[in-house]
Amino acid sequence: xxxxxxxxxxxxxxxxxxxxxxxxxxxxxxxxxxxxxxxxxxxxxxxxxxxxxxxxxxxxxxxxxxxxxxxxxxxxxxxxxxxxxxxxxxxxxxxxxxxxxxxxxxxxxxxxxxxxxxxxxxxxxxxxxxxxxxxxxxxxxxxxxxxxxxxxxxxxxxxxxxxxxxxxxxxxxxxxxxxxxxxxxxxxxxxxxxxxxxxxxxxxxxxxxxxxxxxxxx
Numbered sequence: 001x002x003x004x005x006x007x008x009x010x011x012x013x014x015x016x017x018x019x020x021x022x023x024x025x026x027x028x029x030x031x032x033x034x035x036x037x038x039x040x041x042x043x044x045x046x047x048x049x050x051x052x053x054x055x056x057x058x059x060x061x062x063x064x065x066x067x068x069x070x071x072x073x074x075x076x077x078x079x080x081x082x083x084x085x086x087x088x089x090x091x092x093x094x095x096x097x098x099x100x101x102x103x104x105x106x107x108x109x110x111x112x113x114x115x116x117x118x119x120x121x122x123x124x125x126x127x128x129x130x131x132x133x134x135x136x137x138x139x140x141x142x143x144x145x146x147x148x149x150x151x152x153x154x155x156x157x158x159x160x161x162x163x164x165x166x167x168x169x170x171x172x173x174x175x176x177x178x179x180x181x182x183x184x185x186x187x188x189x190x191x192x193x194x195x196x197x198x199x200x201x202x203x204x205x206x207x208x209x210x211x212x213x214x215x216x217x218x
Contacts, residue, residue, distance in 0.1 A: 056205050057173070060165075060198045061091035064175060067194050070183040072100065072155075074138075074176040076113070078165075085113040085174065096155075096180070103151050104143065113140045123164030123174050128192035132159050138176055155180040161188075163195045167203035 046063055057075045065073045072092040076085040087109055090097055101108055115123075119140065122129045131137065134157040136148035143151075151157065157178055165173040175195050177185065185191055 055089075056202055057088035058091075060175070060202065061089040064177065064191070064194055064198065065091040067187075067191055068177050068179075069186055070180055071185075072097065072178040072180060074108075074178070075165075075173065076176070077173045078115075078171045080171065083115050085115065087111045087113070088173070092180075100151060100155065103147065103154065105147065111139075111142060113142060116140060119162075120171075122162050123171060124166070124169075126164075126166070128161050128163040128177075128188060128195060130159055130161055134158070134160070138178065156182045158182070161185065161191070163192065165195070165199045165202050167199065167206075172199065172202050172206065 046059070057077065061073045061075045064075075065071065072090060074087065075089040075091075077088050078085050090101075090108055092100075122131065134148060134152035135143050136145050138160055139148070155178075157180060159179070161177040161179075163175050164171050165175060175198065177191065179185060
């Protein structure tokens with residue numbers, strides 16, 4: 001009888017602990033969702049207030065990194081005449097960015113990438129697309145496979161997300177988001193909406209209308 005009572009007590013304690021942890025987890029998820037919404041709201045406000053005096057590409061990279069979590073964010077401009085990208089900004093945790101650039105063995109900024117058919121299809125879809133692969137694929141073959149694999153292994157890169165920065169169907173640039181250390185985007189739709197806001201901000205700045213307010217097509 002004593003053993004039975006002890007077993008019942010343990011069962012009650014275990015059930016109570018399980019319920020407690022479920023409540024904590026639910027609260028954590030709600031807090032996380034609220035935090036993401038708050039970050040998106042702040043990012044939207046900052047992006048839509050940018051003008052021609054700002055480093056637009058750097059600002060876009062920084063704001064997208066805030067809503068993307070543990071990742072590197074690359075922002076490139078696009079030259080429609082020559083059908084090629086130029087790397088303009090990278091954002092992430094400072095020491096990690098420096099480590100990545102050190103492993104790359106050269107200055108990432110101003111590297112030129114020729115647009116291919118597959119990349120064009122992804123970037124003109126109007127959606128944030130998940131792409132399997134790592135640095136070699138991201139660089140469209142520019143980074144040698146051996147170096148790319150070392151970087152992928154160190155940062156545990158398994159895939160990335162890509163989306164074009166566009167205006168009325170015209171490609172202005174693109175965003176590459178690289179989750180690192182086995183992490184992933186927590187809210188794909190929020191990040192996608194933030195990229196659309198970045199498109200509107202870049203379009204407005206390029207047109208020189210620092211007071212206009214283009215609304216992104218969500």
